[in-house]
Each structure stands twice: as C-alpha cells, then as structure tokens.
Amino acid sequence: MDTSLLVIQTLNGLQLGLLLFLVASGLTLVFGILDFVNLAHGSLYMLGAFFCATLTIWFGSFILALLISLPITALVGYLVERFVARPLYSRDHLDHVLATFGLILVIDTLTHMIWGPEGLAVPLPDWLRGQVTLWGDTVVPTFRLMIIGAGLAAAGGLFWLVNHTRLGMLIRAGASNRTMVSALGIDIEMLFGLVFALGAALAGLAGMLIAPITEANIGMGNGIIITAFVVIIVGGIGSIKGAFIAALLIGLIDTLGRSFLDDIFTLFMSPTAAENSAPAISAMLIYIIMACVLAFRPQGLFPPKVR
Amino acid sequence: MTRRTVLTIVVMVLVGLLPPLLYWSGNAFYLDLATRLVILAIAATSLNLILGYGGMVSFGHAAFVGIGAYAVGIPAHHWLYGGMDAIATTSGYVQIALAVGVAGFFALLTGLVCLRTTGVYFIMITMAFAQMAYYLILSIEEYGGDDGLVIDTRSEFAWISLDDPIQLFFLAYVSLVIAMLMVRMIVNSRFGMVVQGAKGNPERMATLGFNVYVFRLVAYVISGAMAGYAGALLGNFTTFISPEMMDWSRSGELMFMVILGGASTSVGPVIGAVVFIVLEEFLSHFTVYWHLPFGLMLMAVVLFARGGFVGMLTKRKGR
Numbered sequence: 216m217d218t219s220l221l222v223i224q225t226l227n228g229l230q231l232g233l234l235l236f237l238v239a240s241g242l243t244l245v246f247g248i249l250d251f252v253n254l255a256h257g258s259l260y261m262l263g264a265f266f267c268a269t270l271t272i273w274f275g276s277f278i279l280a281l282l283i284s285l286p287i288t289a290l291v292g293y294l295v296e297r298f299v300a301r302p303l304y305s306r307d308h309l310d311h312v313l314a315t316f317g318l319i320l321v322i323d324t325l326t327h328m329i330w331g332p333e334g335l336a337v338p339l340p341d342w343l344r345g346q347v348t349l350w351g352d353t354v355v356p357t358f359r360l361m362i363i364g365a366g367l368a369a370a371g372g373l374f375w376l377v378n379h380t381r382l383g384m385l386i387r388a389g390a391s392n393r394t395m396v397s398a399l400g401i402d403i404e405m406l407f408g409l410v411f412a413l414g415a416a417l418a419g420l421a422g423m424l425i426a427p428i429t430e431a432n433i434g435m436g437n438g439i440i441i442t443a444f445v446v447i448i449v450g451g452i453g454s455i456k457g458a459f460i461a462a463l464l465i466g467l468i469d470t471l472g473r474s475f476l477d478d479i480f481t482l483f484m485s486p487t488a489a490e491n492s493a494p495a496i497s498a499m500l501i502y503i504i505m506a507c508v509l510a511f512r513p514q515g516l517f518p519p520k521v522r
Numbered sequence: 523m524t525r526r527t528v529l530t531i532v533v534m535v536l537v538g539l540l541p542p543l544l545y546w547s548g549n550a551f552y553l554d555l556a557t558r559l560v561i562l563a564i565a566a567t568s569l570n571l572i573l574g575y576g577g578m579v580s581f582g583h584a585a586f587v588g589i590g591a592y593a594v595g596i597p598a599h600h601w602l603y604g605g606m607d608a609i610a611t612t613s614g615y616v617q618i619a620l621a622v623g624v625a626g627f628f629a630l631l632t633g634l635v636c637l638r639t640t641g642v643y644f645i646m647i648t649m650a651f652a653q654m655a656y657y658l659i660l661s662i663e664e665y666g667g668d669d670g671l672v673i674d675t676r677s678e679f680a681w682i683s684l685d686d687p688i689q690l691f692f693l694a695y696v697s698l699v700i701a702m703l704m705v706r707m708i709v710n711s712r713f714g715m716v717v718q719g720a721k722g723n724p725e726r727m728a729t730l731g732f733n734v735y736v737f738r739l740v741a742y743v744i745s746g747a748m749a750g751y752a753g754a755l756l757g758n759f760t761t762f763i764s765p766e767m768m769d770w771s772r773s774g775e776l777m778f779m780v781i782l783g784g785a786s787t788s789v790g791p792v793i794g795a796v797v798f799i800v801l802e803e804f805l806s807h808f809t810v811y812w813h814l815p816f817g818l819m820l821m822a823v824v825l826f827a828r829g830g831f832v833g834m835l836t837k838r839k840g841r
Binding site (some may be wrong): 246252301302303306308310312313314316317318319320321323324325327328414437441444447448452494495498499501504505506509510513 | 530543641642660813816824825
C-alpha cells in the first residue's frame with residue numbers, strides 16, 4: 216500500500232462523500248421537514264447534470280452554465296413540490312413512494328426524449344483540466360480538487376443558512392412544529408416549496424459537479440439515490456449534521472474499501488481467496504454498515520433532537 | 523358469492539384459457555406474454571402477502587425473484603462448465619428447492635434487521651438490501667457480472683418438459699393458483715389474523731400477547747421464498763438472467779401491480795400483472811418512450827384513484 220495511492224483514494228472518497236452529502240442533505244431536509252419520501256430526488260441530480268451539459272455547450276463556459284443551471288433545477292424542484300408532493304402530504308409513505316417512482320419514469324423518459332439515449336459530455340475550461348502536484352509524484356486532477364472545494368463551500372453555506380438566518384430558523388421551526396409555524400403567520404406552503412427547491416438545487420449541483428467526469432447520463436440519478444438513502448439512514452433522518460458525517464463516512468469507506476479491501480484481506484487469508492471475495496464484500500460494505508447501524512441504533516447515528 | 527369471488531373466478535378462468543387457445547390457433551406470441559404475466563403475478567401475490575395484508579411495504583422484492591432465477595442459472599452453469607460440484611445440476615427439484623431455500627434464507631437474514639424498523643425506514647432498508655444483492659451478483663464475474671448469464675439447459679423434471687412453452691405456461695399457471703390459495707389460507711388462519719391485526723395496530727396485538735416481530739418475520743420469509751419460486755420460473759422462461767432483474771425499478775413494478783390491482787385481495791395482484799403486461803406491450807408498440815405514459819398513469823392512480831382496480835370493479839354504495 217503506497218502513500219500516494221492512499222492519498223489519492225482518500226481524496227476520491229472525500230469527493231464522493233461530499234457529492235453524496237449534497238444529494239442526501241436535500242433528501243433529509245425534505246423528509247425531516249415535509250415528512251415526504253422523494254424517490255425522484257435522484258432525477259433532480261440527473262437533470263442538473265443535463266442542464267449544465269447543454270448550457271456549457273451553448274455558452275462555452277462551464278462556470279456560467281453551472282450558475283444558470285442552479286436556479287433552473289431549483290425551479291423544477293419547486294414544480295415537483297407544487298404538483299406532485301403537495302397533494303400527497305396527508306397520505307402515507309407508500310403513496311409517496313409510488314407517485315415519485317412514477318415521476319422517475321416520467322423524468323427519465325423525458326430526458327431520453329430530449330437528450331437522446333447517449334451520455335452528454337461536459338467540456339471543461341483549460342484551467343480546470345490540468346493536474347496539481349501535491350508533493351513528489353502525488354498528482355491529482357485540478358477539477359477533483361474543485362469538486363471538493365465546491366462541495367465543502369455548499370455544505371458550509373447550507374449550515375450557515377439553516378443555523379444563522381431567518382429562513383433557516385423557519386425551516387427548523389417547521390421541522391419541529393409546522394402547525395405552530397403557520398399559526399404564527401408564516402406561509403408554510405411557500406416555505407415547503409422553498410425547502411424543496413433548495414434540496415433540488417443542492418442535488419442538481421452535485422450532478423453538475425460530477426458531469427464533467429462521468430458525463431450526464433440517464434441512469435446516474437437512480438445510481439446515487441439508494442446510496443443517499445443509506446446515508447440519511449445511517450446519519451439519522453432529518454439531521455443535516457448526521458447527513459454530513461454519514462456521507463463522508465460512506466464515501467470514504469466505499470472508495471477505500473474498493474481499492475484496499477483485498478490488501479487488507481490478504482493479511483488473514485490466502486491471496487486468491489482475498490482476490491475473489493474482496494470485490495463482493497466491498498460492493499456490499501456500505502449496506503452491511505447500514506444494517507449494523509440499524510441493528511444497534513435504529514434512529515441513526517445523529518438523530519435530530521426535536522422530533 | 524360476493525362480487526369479488528366472481529371477479530376472481532372470471533379473471534383466473536380467462537388467464538388460464540385464453541393464452542392456450544390463442545397458442546393453438548397459431549398466435550404463439552401471446553402465450554409467451556401470458557407466461558411472463560403469470561410468473562409476475564406469482565411474485566406480486568407473494569408481495570401482496572406482506573404489503574397488502576401485513577402492511578410491510580417491501581421495496582426490495584425483486585431481489586428474491588432474482589435470487590430464485592440465479593438458483594436455476596448457477597447450478598445449470600456449473601453443470602455445463604464444471605466447478606462447484608455440490609450444486610452443479612439441471613434437476614428442477616434441486617433448483618427449485620435451492621431457489622425457495624436461498625430466497626427464504628435471504629428473507630430471514632434481511633428480515634431480522636428490516637423488521638426492527640417500520641414505516642419509511644422499512645421501505646428504504648428493504649430497497650437497500652435488494653441493492654446489496656444486486657451489487658453482489660454484479661461483482662461475481664464467473665456468473666457474467668453485468669452481462670448476465672445464459673441458462674443453456676432449463677430445469678429438468680420427471681413428467682414435464684419446460685422446453686415446451688405450453689407445459690411451462692401450465693406449470694406457471696397451476697403454481698399461481700396454488701400460490702393464491704396458499705396466501706388465502708395463510709391470511710384466514712390464526713397466524714394470518716395476527717399479521718393483519720399487526721398492520722392495523724401493532725401495539726394492540728402485542729398487548730394481546732403476540733410477538734409481532736416473530737409473526738411478521740415468518741410472513742416475510744414465506745413471502746420471500748414464494749418470490750424465489752417465481753424467480754426460478756422466470757429464469758426458466760427467459761433462459762437469460764442478469765442482475766438487472768433485481769434492480770429497484772423491478773421492485774417498483776411489482777409494487778405497482780399489487781397497488782394498482784388492489785392490495786389485500788386475492789385477485790388484485792393478478793389484475794395488476796395483467797394491466798402491467800398489457801400496458802407495457804400496448805404502449806411499447808406505439809412508442810419506445812412507453813415509460814412516460816406508464817409513469818403518468820402510476821402518478822394519476824396514486825393521486826386520484828384509491829383501492830386499485832378491484833376496488834373500482836367491486837365498489838358498492840356505502841363503502
């Protein structure tokens with residue numbers, strides 16, 4: 216196990232963790248405050264990537280495209296809240312799951328109709344395409360560092376918004392007692408719409424950041440949403456802090472597990488056995504962690520205090 | 523007879539008679555469609571036991587189906603290419619036993635954890651475990667990984683040959699009838715009453731002295747094993763299996779069949795499977811984008827229609 220590989224994989228894990236956090240934070244906000252299960256949250260992640268890809272090709276600037284795609288994705292999120300989620304608040308979770316499952320099919324197919332079945336590559340500007348030498352022969356792509364930076368900035372911004380602004384105060388108040396908040400004269404429907412839009416923008420941002428690496432493609436939303444669910448279960452549903460810690464944990468464990476588990480296994484089993492079992496175990500690792508968390512702390516590691 | 527009984531008999535007679543008649547009159551294609559329909563209906567019936575009657579919303583049921591299919595594919599693969607002598611066989615009895623056994627065991631293991639939770643946690647955890655099974659199969663290169671596995675030899679039984687489409691259809695059909703009767707029996711037994719009671723009010727059942735957790739777990743294992751059996755049939759039908767069978771959209775489709783057809787009714791899942799197959803076939807004729815109207819319909823059913831098709835067809839005043 217050489218250090219340079221370990222550093223690079225740790226950075227990759229951190230990057231995955233931050234992207235997971237961006238998706239999971241919206242999911243956990245919507246669930247914690249609106250008590251709504253949104254399976255289609257992954258579709259917003261995908262839409263963010265496609266909007267950004269198209270706009271990058273139009274304007275020739277990735278950063279400009281990203282800034283314009285954010286409000287567009289938020290708007291889509293608001294529309295989803297208005298027309299799909301709002302009529303379902305009073306129903307049980309099964310109805311939420313079924314309706315948003317239908318919504319996934321609709322959004323995926325529309326995406327297929329508009330952008331075609333192929334993935335859409337996002338060209339990066341030159342200054343993001345290079346590599347940065349950390350030390351010696353340890354080099355990382357500049358863009359991956361940018362993802363980590365942007366992810367951390369978004370996480371910081373979200374914490375500031377939720378904990379230190381009036382809107383954040385209303386969001387937290389709405390989470391603990393929505394009747395009281397609306398009795399105090401707050402337009403609770405508007406607030407819910409905003410929360411949904413905010414979640415959509417965060418998920419969209421994650422999609423936009425990953426698109427230059429993986430291309431924008433149709434299956435991407437469905438791939439990340441399950442992992443995001445694992446994150447919010449491990450972190451405790453409704454808790455942003457929990458989502459942050461769990462996302463980094465899951466991102467790191469998943470990435471490092473995939474690269475180093477066979478090395479670890481050779482410590483106590485034969486190399487062939489390790490080579491055979493490591494891929495299977497590392498693919499299941501995060502689900503095993505989730506099962507353990509559920510078995511010992513069903514409410515998650517950092518459940519929100521007021522529920 | 524209640525309206526629901528009449529509906530059940532009419533639907534079952536139609537599903538049993540129409541496809542063979544079409545087949546003998548030269549429309550082999552419809553028999554294929556019907557076989558798939560009947561197999562999916564078995565899987566949906568098994569899901570109905572826990573989702574409809576038990577109130578356990580499993581979003582990972584496709585995993586059991588997939589496990590059942592691989593329980594046919596893996597022994598057949600080793601029988602042909604060697605290795606793993608213990609399970610290398612084409613005997614249908616062994617494969618079916620494996621499918622039911624392994625799916626049931628997987629249900630037991632995951633159920634032990636899942637059933638500690640309720641509500642939305644349960645939905646997500648069943649989904650996550652199904653995803654785990656998906657990635658597990660995906661990561662085993664020997665069995666084709668992402669590309670899937672071709673089943674070269676179908677399961678072999680003493681009296682019937684599954685290579686004959688009509689025999690395969692009738693095996694599936696008889697299995698469906700038995701599955702429906704089994705679920706009926708379970709639901710009407712004392713055991714089933716407790717499971718249904720726990721759906722409405724788990725605290726009350728617990729106060730009455732029943733260990734709700736154990737009752738739910740047993741129901742979950744039965745349901746998983748039954749879905750595994752459906753998977754074994756599905757593997758024999760398609761003769762090609764891939765991890766995609768366990769994808770969560772497959773689980774969603776099964777849920778769709780149960781809810782759309784009418785949860786906690788015998789015939790609901792069958793009607794749901796009919797609607798699903800007809801929609802898929804009909805819509806995909808018109809457009810490759812058939813998921814669009816399908817998704818819109820699903821949303822419309824959830825938003826505006828309750829009780830599914832059985833509810834619509836048997837609705838009476840005052841209900």
